[in-house]
Amino acid sequence: MRLLFRSCIPGGKKYVALIMNDANDKKLGNPGDKKSDNDAPADEKISQESRLIRPQTLKVAKASPEPDTLSNFSTCSTDLDENEIRRQLLADKWRQLFDKYDSEGFGEIPWDDFIEVLKTPDFIQAITPNKRDILLDRALERKTTAITFQDFVNIMSGKRSRSFKCAIHSRDGEVTSENDFHILYKEPPLFQKMVHLIAEEFLTEGRxxxxxADHYTCCPPPVFILFITILELGFFTYYTISTGDLSPLGTVPIDSVFIYRPDKRSEVWRFLFYMVLHAGWLHLIFNLLVQLLVGLPLEMVHGSLRIGVVYMAGVLAGSLGTSVIDSDVFLVGASGGVYALLAAHLANVLLNYNQMEFGIVRLLAIFVVASADVGFAVYNRYAGELVGAGPPVSYVAHLTGALAGLTIGLLVLKNFEQKLREQLMWWIALGVYAACTIFAVIYNVTSPSYTYAT
Structure with a gap:
């Protein structure tokens, strides 16, 4: 006879085989033999019994199962006690988390309540983002009225998919039990991790x-923000080398053909191209950081066309607003476009902060940074004028750029993968922005020219 035992080492693949030939079987006294156990000599009995109880005399088979000896044994069997213990411990873990929000004690949570439960710190800390997305999708499908504890455990443990994959890979020797299933897990690439992070940070709806996260391929690539950033950095390098001034506040290049000047309003390109100039590296660094940390991910999500429209709308609003509200000052920097993106994203987070992780913290962080920058711009506007440190530079572009972001930008960023022409609010916002722009253009055409003494 041939007996086969599997070792109880967690995740192990060792098999111990006790093989005895037919002659030994007869000596041990099989039921079909006529000769009884009492007929064998005493010393022979002891010798044979020692063969059964001494583990060092057992023949150990190879670690890899052989087809002829293991064909009748399932390599994905879950009959080990430790497997059951692990499942029980896992179920107890999820039971504590589930029961905490099962106020009625019925073993189920209504879907509406469960969607709110997914946003709690307990679930965020205990459950991975991928599992939360699966649970949220199940909640949005609403095939039932509530999620039961068993459904919850099945999703968290991946029971069905694990058993299926285990069966598929059992024949290639990669998996011999559910304890070995981690062998099949592949770490997602860095690009996929980045895409998932951007989706979590810059989109508010779970779907x-x-x-x-499932469909982004970086094609077409986000080129607008990168192009604008390189352009602004190149102009700053050129004027810094020309003037030799590398101070934090720097020197305003008032003789540049790109700067917005109140006495050069007839040169209409200045209303847009002032954005490539900056008053010092401190001003430049802030704008570039916001463009790359906020603008680039937004462009990856919403596309270059939409982000380009929002950015340039903020730039134009900055110069037109300055020409009307603070008409006797110069204007440099990309703050109008930067604040359009920042304000649109800030408003989107504000409207959906309860659906985003740490929404309040994000709002406070963005508000503090933006307020500090605006306060610094206001100080430079009036302090520089008092001490006679060159021509004053406007701060109005920060505010009017932000207003552009709250109209055009907010709707562009809010309607992900939707046709904007079908949105009523889009047309209303477009009308408001167009009306303000037309008013500012008429004002600049009809108002007398301002003469600045150089």
Whole structure:
């Protein structure tokens, strides 16, 4: 006879085989033999019994299962006690988390309540983002009225998919039990991790996050923000080398053909191209950081065309607003476009902060940074004028650029993968922005020219 035992080492693949030939079987006294156990000599009995109880005399088979000896044994069997213990411990872990929000004690949570539960710190800390997305999708499908504890455990443990994959890979020797299933897990690439992070940070709807994370391919690539950033950095380098001034506040290049000047309003390109100039590296660094940390991810999510429209709308609003509200000052920098992106994203987070992780913290952080920059710009506007440190530079572009972001920008960023022409609010916002722009243009055409003494 041949007996086969599997070792109880967690995740192990060792098999111990006790093989005895037919002659030994007869000596041990099989039921079909006529000769009884009492007929064998005493010393022979002791010798044979020692063969059964001494582990060092057992023949150990190879670690890899052989087809002829293991064909009748399932390599994905889950009959080990430690497997059951692990499942029980896992179920107890999820039971504590589930029961905490099962106020009625019925073993189920209504879907509406469960969607709110997914946003709690306990679930965020205990459950991975991928599992939360799966649970959210199940909640949005609403095939039932509530999620039961068993459904919750099945999703968290991946029971069905694990058993299926285990069966598929059992024949290639990669998996011999559910304890070895971690062998099949592949770490997602860095690019996929980045895409998932951007979806979590810059999209508010669960379905939008999942769709973006599953379908984004970086084609076409986000080139607008990168192009603008390189352009602004190149102009700053050129004027810094020309003037030799590398101070934090720097020197305003008032003789540049790109700077907005109140006495050069007839040169209409200045209303847009002033954005490539900056008053010092401190001003430049802030704008570039916001463009790259906020603008680039937004462009990856919403596309170059939409972000380009929002950015340039903020730049134009900055110069037109300055020409009307603070008409006797110069204007440099990309703050109008930067604040359009920042304000649009800030407003989107504000409207959906309860659906985003740490929404309040994000709002406070953005508000503090933006307020500090605006306060610094206001100080330079009036302090520089008092001490006679060159021509004053306006801060109005920060505010009017932000207003452009709250109209055009907010709707562009809010309607992910939707046709904007079908949105009523889009047309209203477009009308408001167009009306303000037309008013500012008429004002600049009809108002007398301002003469600045150089």
């Amino acid at each position: 939008d996050r999942k769709y973006y």
